[in-house]
Amino acid sequence: MDALMIHTLIQSRYSIFDACGELPFSIIFGLCRNSSDGIDPRALVVDISGSALDVPYALANELLKSHGINTLRSDKQRLKDANIFTSPSGTRFVTLPSPMGRTKHYKECFTIFEYRIDVDSELASLLQPGKEYSIKLASRDLGIKWWTYVDEPQLPLSEEQISQSSEPAKLLNSKPSAGHAAFTVVDSLPWPPEVSTRMCITPATEIVAELLEICITNTGPLPLSIQVQGRQRFLEPQGLFGPETPQRIPSHRPLETETPVLYFGFLVTNTATDEIVLGNGKRRTGCIGLTSGRVDPRPRMQDLITLEPAQPLVRRVDLGGIVVGLGDGTFFIVISTS
Known part of the structure; x- marks a missing residue:
């Protein structure tokens, strides 16, 4: 199999990014294995570091692109050293259950990953108050460099499993579009009185x-x-x-x-x-x-x-x-x- 299709969706947690950090903000990714590719009953575990889900890295390396009023294009070099390990999200591996035997509607079967943008991060420093941003996949390539099948997804990966080579198939978004995370940056949000x-x-x-x-x-x-x-x-x-x-x-x-x-x-x-x-x-x-x-x-x-x-x-x-x-x-x- 040359490629494995993953239904991918992107959304922003809020339509506003609060530069003061009082309102936590994150980019939401939803991943769901296609039922047509359900030939393996095992769960699939992906390393999201250096992938499209690793937002600063993905922007710097054109796995994600921004468009709208402000594009972040001129600032990508400042994100070269930022990656999932510097993110407060703190998650490196994401597990996708097998679609075999799936009975729920596909909308209920997405694995959710949130990339939290901390106000003290390099990426947050590039977001200018008063500007609008929209972030989406640059192509169908999810940029995932390592993934594997596991029989017991509830258990953490062992060092031996992580040291093994990745499965050969490339993971691609199954749809022409994955949506986008759109938001406006404000200096601060007014909070109502009690x-x-x-x-x-x-x-x-x-x-x-x-x-x-x-x-x-x-x-x-x-x-x-x-x-x-x-x-x-x-x-x-x-x-x-x-x-x-x-x-x-x-x-x-x-x-x-x-x-x-x-x-x-x-x-x-x-x-x-x-x-x-x-x-x-x-x-x-x-x-x-x-x-x-x-x-x-x-x-x-x-x-x-x-x-x-x-x-x-x-x-x-x-x-x-x-x-x-x-x-x-x-x-x-x-x-x-x-």
Whole structure:
């Protein structure tokens, strides 16, 4: 066999690289053996040093290329001495299970390797704030110089195994493209102040129904504007195929005072069965409108409220409107973080 095909994908953990290092940043690689090449039941172990997964080395030696507003091309010589051994990722060998007998969808079968870019590294020093970068494979060649088959992938390689010659077949990306890791560099990220949320149940009286009281307090020193309805937009960690945590359906928040209670993002769990009986896609009502990519992502003024420092905002909700239709039992209520 002249070549062994490996389905390869590249993604950035975040769309932002924080030059201050408060937000850890990494380039994600996903490797999956093609089912059509599944003629060997053994696992495959690759040495990623000096390969396309060894990001500084790969950029310096044209296994990876950068494109976009800033290309890193003029700075490649500074990366010649950087390699996987100087990376905080600290991993040299990656194991790929055999595709024989695979029953899961191929998207669930990727081996994930993350190359973390430390802010003190040579590569980070080349990333200029305000610039956009996009890193992808320069060709189908993964640049892997040594790999072997193993019968017991859970065991570390012995010195004897490592000293053996590599298997002869070349490891190539099976697709014309492997995607790309795109990100923008910023000097620093603004971090939001902490907000304290407290809930309690107010017992019913002869004239007032049982209420769920929600108290939200801005614990920071400055006034804080909060969006009370519509889709929230956060800086979210990415996996190979999109956000690691899928966004919830846009909902109203308990800060809003004029919305029926069933539209709020509550999660109600039956404590006896640990089953979510409301929220998480259950008993949602109403229609969610489609949005266009051209829509201004900024929240509207009427969707914002201001929390003054140390001044609690209290919202009282009729508890019967939340639990209506549920059977007898004990339930636990939390506010969804969508």
